[in-house]
Amino acid sequence: MNNGKKATSIEGSTLQLSTKSLPSGRFGGGFDLTYMHRCIQLARNGQQNAQPNPMVGAVVVCEGRIIGEGYHVRCGEGHAEVNALTSVKKEDEHLLKDATIYVSLEPCSHYGKTPPCADLIISKGLKRCVVGCVDPFAKVQGRGIQKLRDAGIEVTVGVLEEECKNLNKRFMTFHRLKRPFISLKWAKTKDGVIGVKSEERRAKHDNLLISNTYTQMLCHKRRAEHQAILVGRRTLEMDAPSLNVRAWKGKNPQPVVLGKNVKDLPEGWWCFETIEKTLSALYERGIQTLLVEGGRETLQAFIDKDVWDEAYVETGEFSWAEMNREEGVEAVFAPTLKNAERVEDAWFMGHQIEQWRHLS
Numbered sequence: 001m002n003n004g005k006k007a008t009s010i011e012g013s014t015l016q017l018s019t020k021s022l023p024s025g026r027f028g029g030g031f032d033l034t035y036m037h038r039c040i041q042l043a044r045n046g047q048q049n050a051q052p053n054p055m056v057g058a059v060v061v062c063e064g065r066i067i068g069e070g071y072h073v074r075c076g077e078g079h080a081e082v083n084a085l086t087s088v089k090k091e092d093e094h095l096l097k098d099a100t101i102y103v104s105l106e107p108c109s110h111y112g113k114t115p116p117c118a119d120l121i122i123s124k125g126l127k128r129c130v131v132g133c134v135d136p137f138a139k140v141q142g143r144g145i146q147k148l149r150d151a152g153i154e155v156t157v158g159v160l161e162e163e164c165k166n167l168n169k170r171f172m173t174f175h176r177l178k179r180p181f182i183s184l185k186w187a188k189t190k191d192g193v194i195g196v197k198s199e200e201r202r203a204k205h206d207n208l209l210i211s212n213t214y215t216q217m218l219c220h221k222r223r224a225e226h227q228a229i230l231v232g233r234r235t236l237e238m239d240a241p242s243l244n245v246r247a248w249k250g251k252n253p254q255p256v257v258l259g260k261n262v263k264d265l266p267e268g269w270w271c272f273e274t275i276e277k278t279l280s281a282l283y284e285r286g287i288q289t290l291l292v293e294g295g296r297e298t299l300q301a302f303i304d305k306d307v308w309d310e311a312y313v314e315t316g317e318f319s320w321a322e323m324n325r326e327e328g329v330e331a332v333f334a335p336t337l338k339n340a341e342r343v344e345d346a347w348f349m350g351h352q353i354e355q356w357r358h359l360s
């Protein structure tokens, strides 16, 4: 890195984007951070409805006053910049030529469901644009920034960059790695058991129902936050899970089963023979997020191949040793995470949920 320039490489193309130190003075410097924080805060309002589009927030500022703000509310509708610029009052419109627009993601340069935001910013005559992070979407990838600079707008890139990328980590992973963002999930007893082996015992123990009403709600919320959900062939055949959203309100994810010669594939389910085939098929179908719910072999296969991003591990209040007074009931033990960092611990009515991140 030199001359304040940082080479940003996205899917093979290298862009020279200026990340020179933030302008000092009354309306630059620390204020850029403040307004970008506000963009992130606004963006989060789109959590439920913006997907599969990214969550984006925008703020229009002139002489230390916010004259407009907005966020991307719903996929197919106006982008954050459009909403922020339309919110500017008539009596403030003359200020736009001296104003700065802050956006958590690079303004788009393409015609998608809506026209390019970069063109709108240019046509409104703004003076400066502060961008959180580059858009990894193949049709944008720095072209929005370039368009603004070519039109003479001063552009600063990379304010709160990590936070802005992290906000849309699923969208980023999908476009960067050309596969869905993968979350793993399992629930275990205190002594690490996730299920029982024999069919008869599975029925008796309800295959070890570990979650309580509260953690079940969280589990269903998580399902609603993913576009597809996957189990292995054996789990489908033995448990016949519905994998839908019942204890929460939201859209059912697309059910997928991994395996060969799957018997009685339920209507509407997709089936793929390998993890690789699953991931490329989901990518081609525009599925950005995948939740893997089991069983042990399937989860371990994702871990061993190092293709996962997050894992949620619930530990119940009981141990299998206490529950299993009968002899001969074989237990299935939890998968073992590798290359993982624990990022969060939360407690819900005596149950612990650990959140792990894959170290890639």
Ligand code: AOF
Pocket (backbone or CB within 6 Å): 053, 054, 055, 056, 057, 071, 072, 075, 076, 077, 078, 079, 080, 081, 105, 106, 107, 108, 111, 112, 113, 114, 115, 117, 135, 137, 140
């Ligand atoms: C922005 N501001 O608020 C968002 C952007 O089909 P469209 O027209 O909705 O375009 C979707 C793409 O636009 C999406 O994949 C991402 O690259 C970008 N999203 N861009 O300037 C926004 N949500």
Ligand code: ZN
Pocket (backbone or CB within 6 Å): 079, 080, 081, 107, 108, 109, 115, 116, 117, 118
């Ligand atoms: Zn846009």
